[in-house]
Amino acid sequence: MQKVFTLLFLIAGLALQAQTEVVVTDADLQGGQTYTWTNDHVYVLDGFVYLEEGGVLNIEPGTVIKGKEVPSSNDLASTLIISRGAKIYAEGTADQPIIFTAELDDVNDPSDLGPTDRGLWGGLIILGKGVIADETPEEGVEGLPADELRARYGGNDDHDNSGVLRYVSIRHGGAELSPGNEINGLTLGAVGDGTVIEYVEVIANQDDGIELFGGTVNLKYVAVSFCGDDSFDYDTGWRGKGQFWLSLQGWDEGDNGGEHDGAKPDDNEPTSNPLIYNATFIGSGIGAPAKNEHALLMRDGTAGTYANSIFTDFANYALQVEDRASGLDSYQRLEMGQLKVRNNLWWNFGEGTEANCGDNGIFKATDDANDPNCQSLVDSFQVWNNLITDPELQGISRATDGGFDPRADVNGPAYASPAADYPADAFYTPVLFKGAFCSEGVWIQGWTALAQYGVLDAAVPFNDTQACESVTGTDELFAEHDGFVLAQNAPNPVADRTDFHFTLPATATVSLKLYDQQGRQVAEILPATRLAAGPHRIGFDAGRLPAGTYTYTLEAGRVRLSRQLVKF
Helix, strand or coil: CHHHHHHHHHHHHHHHCCCEEEEECHHHCCCCCEEEECCCEEEEECCEEEECCCCEEEECCCCEEEECCCCCCCCCCCEEEECCCCEEEEECCCCCCEEEEECCCCCCCCCCCCCCCCCCCCCEEEECCCCCCCCCCCEECCCCCCCCHHHEECCCCCCCCCEEEEEEEEECCCCEEECCEECCCEEEECCCCCCEEEEEEEECCCCCCEEEECCCCEEEEEEEECCCCCCEEEECCCCCEEEEEEEECCCCCCCCCEEEECCCCCCCCCCCCCEEEEEEEECCCCCCCCCCCEEEEEECCCCEEEECCEEEEECCEEEEECCCCCCCCHHHHHHCCCEEEECCEEEEECCECECCCCCCECECCCCCCCCCCCHHHHHHHHHCCCEECCCCEEECCCCCCCCEEEEECCCCHHHHCCCCCCCCCCCCCCECCCCCCECCEECCCCCCHHHHCCCECCCCCECCCCCCCECCCCCCCEEEECCEEEECCECCCECCEEEEEEEECCCEEEEEEEECCCCCEEEEEEEEEEECCEEEEEEEECCCCCCEEEEEEEEECCEEEEEEEEEC
């Protein structure tokens, strides 16, 4: 697959040599009009370029959009702004991504710019009509002119549609919009869940990678790397969904993997309350000069969930949940069960190895904390099945040496440890692994700058998780992959004896193992045995098991299927 991608980009590169540049100023886009940017041109943004209400911008697969380094106007940065009521349809493909980058970037030469070249243009801003939890129901983008009505966001339509971003790579942005105000790679202000954002990369941005202000937009298959500040930042009541997120932070710069705020003021509603599953957050590395303060910083009364995720290799702390002496803060949300980090793997933090706020702890207490020992956080961490253990990623590298491979070992805790159930929501893809990638491949191969710059191991195949080990929804009674079927044990819940049923598509060597909630094997129901194709039943005496929830896993080569057994 990598050879195919390389050939396609070579062909695309030859075509780009003949492309003509089209300079786009603010006067060139108007409200109520439809525009199409084609891949036989390179579009150069000159200053702040607004697509006004009623406007539609279609961008063909393979199109390159660049930001002028020094605008001809008085604007400090070249930036594309999709105003409320306008729509952008940037629908690339894995073979022909849409690239937003700097004027200085020759996209045919993967060596001219690299992961540390930041702040060379502005970024992409999308504004919508969703609800925000701010001091006023509408706000303006910080750094854009305060009296610019086209830069306002917020309203009362959480289902607002601002268009589609799919297979879009945003590179080398983050220049100042005004003195002291750098722009995020992708800013989403009050964007509604009628908008589709998936397969999006932000790399080498000087400020945050992606920041969300209120709204309900959902993000799936999103990679943020080498940004100068936080990778993912949300604030003022974002209530969307997320799955398959990657954060890779540079050795030289980078702050939090996620900086997450609830509302202004803290007790305003609706507070931020996203449901995020299958994230892989990799910090700057222990000993890095980057600030790299936390994997996750929860503040200002945020609620929400992070589940089935991996957090590793941060210079300082794993987690801080703000616990101020007054006001409704995130720590109280945690104590009320509104903020959860559950069934995640945590590993390799510079400040320690223990789940506490002590001298060797991975948690940081707020300076004036009501609970300086973080006892509620410690209790929640344990109750929700978080583990401090090596996720056994294939390779962590921040150099352009092909050493980065974020897949977890199929025989490690990312597969074996208990997972949180997925919401009964079609947005989520239920999978058998923790983190953003399965063992079969990665969805960032080929189309991203991470791949093109040589950070990602070129030998790792492309895989969009559709061919990964998966489980069915909570209402189904079996898991299936490539013709292997593992049924729900019966009876379940079980007091003593139960039967396990599975079907093989061909002769195979299979085993069936039982794990507790800490990921420890407690029984080998079926040792590795070569069985013929067809249905099979294995009896098991569960009478000696302590009451609780267990995971049983059928293994056949690279296929792993799991279900849960409840013992009473």
